[in-house]
Amino acid sequence: xxxxxxxxxxxxxxxxxxxxxxxxxxxxxxxxxxxxxxxxxxxxxxxxxxxxxxxxxxxxxxxxxxxxxxxxxxxxxxxxxxxxxxxxxxxxxxxxxxxxxxxxxxxxxxxxxxxxxxxxxxxxxxxxxxxxxxxxxxxxxxxxxxxxxxxxxxxxxxxxxxxxxxxxxxxxxxxxxxxxxxxxxxxxxxxxxxxxxxxxxxxxxxxxxxxxxxxxxxxxxxxxxxxxxxxxxxxxxxxxxxxxxxxxxxxxxxxxxxxxxxxxxxxxxxxxxxxxxxxxxxxxxxxxxxxxxxxxxxxxxxxxxxxxxxxxxxxxxxxxxxxxxxxxxxxxxxxxxxxxxxxxxxxxxxxxxxxxxxxxxxxxxxxxxxxxxxxxxxxxxxxxxxxxxxxxxxxxxxxxxxxxxxxxxxxxxxxxxxxxxxxxxxxxxxxxxxxxx
Numbered sequence: 046x047x048x049x050x051x052x053x054x055x056x057x058x059x060x061x062x063x064x065x066x067x068x069x070x071x072x073x074x075x076x077x078x079x080x081x082x083x084x085x086x087x088x089x090x091x092x093x094x095x096x097x098x099x100x101x102x103x104x105x106x107x108x109x110x111x112x113x114x115x116x117x118x119x120x121x122x123x124x125x126x127x128x129x130x131x132x133x134x135x136x137x138x139x140x141x142x143x144x145x146x147x148x149x150x151x152x153x154x155x156x157x158x159x160x161x162x163x164x165x166x167x168x169x170x171x172x173x174x175x176x177x178x179x180x181x182x183x184x185x186x187x188x189x190x191x192x193x194x195x196x197x198x199x200x201x202x203x204x205x206x207x208x209x210x211x212x213x214x215x216x217x218x219x220x221x222x223x224x225x226x227x228x229x230x231x232x233x234x235x236x237x238x239x240x241x242x243x244x245x246x247x248x249x250x251x252x253x254x255x256x257x258x259x260x261x262x263x264x265x266x267x268x269x270x271x272x273x274x275x276x277x278x279x280x281x282x283x284x285x286x287x288x289x290x291x292x293x294x295x296x297x298x299x300x301x302x303x304x305x306x307x308x309x310x311x312x313x314x315x316x317x318x319x320x321x322x323x324x325x326x327x328x329x330x331x332x333x334x335x336x337x338x339x340x341x342x343x344x345x346x347x348x349x350x351x352x353x354x355x356x357x358x359x360x361x362x363x364x365x366x367x368x369x370x371x372x373x374x375x376x377x378x379x380x381x382x383x384x385x386x387x388x389x390x391x392x393x394x395x396x397x398x399x400x401x402x403x404x405x406x407x408x409x410x411x412x413x414x415x416x417x418x419x420x421x422x423x424x425x426x427x428x429x430x431x432x433x434x435x436x437x438x439x440x441x442x443x444x445x446x447x448x449x450x451x452x453x454x455x456x457x458x459x460x461x462x463x464x465x466x467x468x469x470x471x472x473x474x475x476x477x478x479x480x481x482x
Contacts (some may be wrong), residue, residue, distance in 0.1 A: 077132035082202040093171040100180035105210035109240035110168040117161040124154040126481035185479035192450040193264040200421035202414020222259035242267040254475045255458035256321025265311035273412035279303040285404040305344045314422040321456035336384020439474045440465030
């Protein structure tokens, strides 16, 4: 932009007329007004700002967000006061040095405003979804996620401090399910630490609630951290495979895959056999994709990934389910060696699959009170019978009773698979039951 006026030839400051140049005076004064209004607008959220119904963010969630916003506003307030001070000085004597102090202060305040607004906007969008027509759907997901935590913490062999706030679910379109764990830096928060678990649910999953095994998977990522298993699980997998003579290269690959493997197996324990079908919804793709090995990826190669859950099904006593899923998977992908999975991974897999499932689910861990994970979150025929009965009740529009929230995913899946009611009726009954609790 072309500047008005000409700089002095000797580089000295040039004084702008403060009385005649009203445009300059107005502009200078507006900088302090803008900065103060920016600061005032980025205020902490009120508890009732996003509604007062059960789908609204809890006081604990809003409090955690406000604590982060308050930290950022402290820095912003200092810079806003600086803009006020240099604006006053520039109005009294609008010399070049004072005007340059003003624009530097303004730029500094703008940077702090942007950082604060980024965080404020993130929570505005996150919490604002609860005022939309999808609020009750997200409340339903919250209740499933919270019950997963309740099941894990009540099943421990020793008391642990209860984490708070609980997971918070939100919707994204065109995205895969994802989670952002408690206490990790988030780019959208300016690399500030995330105060509570966030679970991202794609819209297409919410529309089809029998595919919401994804919630159980994403919650499990958070449980691995909050239960103190984040380092122990990969260590145990590596040690187990090395003792079995699988080799360092194979042990390193499966140790790297520990988080996604744990989440898959934990989701099955939380939700039962229907979660395997939900997993296959995700990983059942073209043979080229399913059999492509990614040497740096966090997920097990999809072809191998299904067999881990099938092995856990067998260990839990669901041999018939395991056999059916195994036959279907092998019918779709009969020749794993046609892909890029290394021979060492394929050759060792029959042994590795059994050992990895055992290491994660059937060996005791000190943070679990020296219980196994399968003991902390037990699932057997009794639980499956509850899901079967709830499927019939959901389909008929009958109150499914006291069934745990997380089992309703499997009930919806069973009702849909067996055509007990229309998909629309199942969806309506699923969300109605979870919302009314």
